[in-house]
Amino acid sequence: MKKEPLSDLADKYFDLISEDIKEKIIKYPIYTLYKELK
Secondary structure (H helix, E strand, C coil): CCCCCHHHHHHHHHHHHHHHHHHHHHHHHHHHHHHHHC
8 A cells, every 4th residue: 555645635635625615616506596496
């Protein structure tokens, strides 16, 4: 098992975080809009 460089690890965490943020930014407004339209 090779040790990952710190930058690779940071990239992984950043991807996870940005995915989460993207979901919040994209899905939440759509969800609230959808609820208001119903």
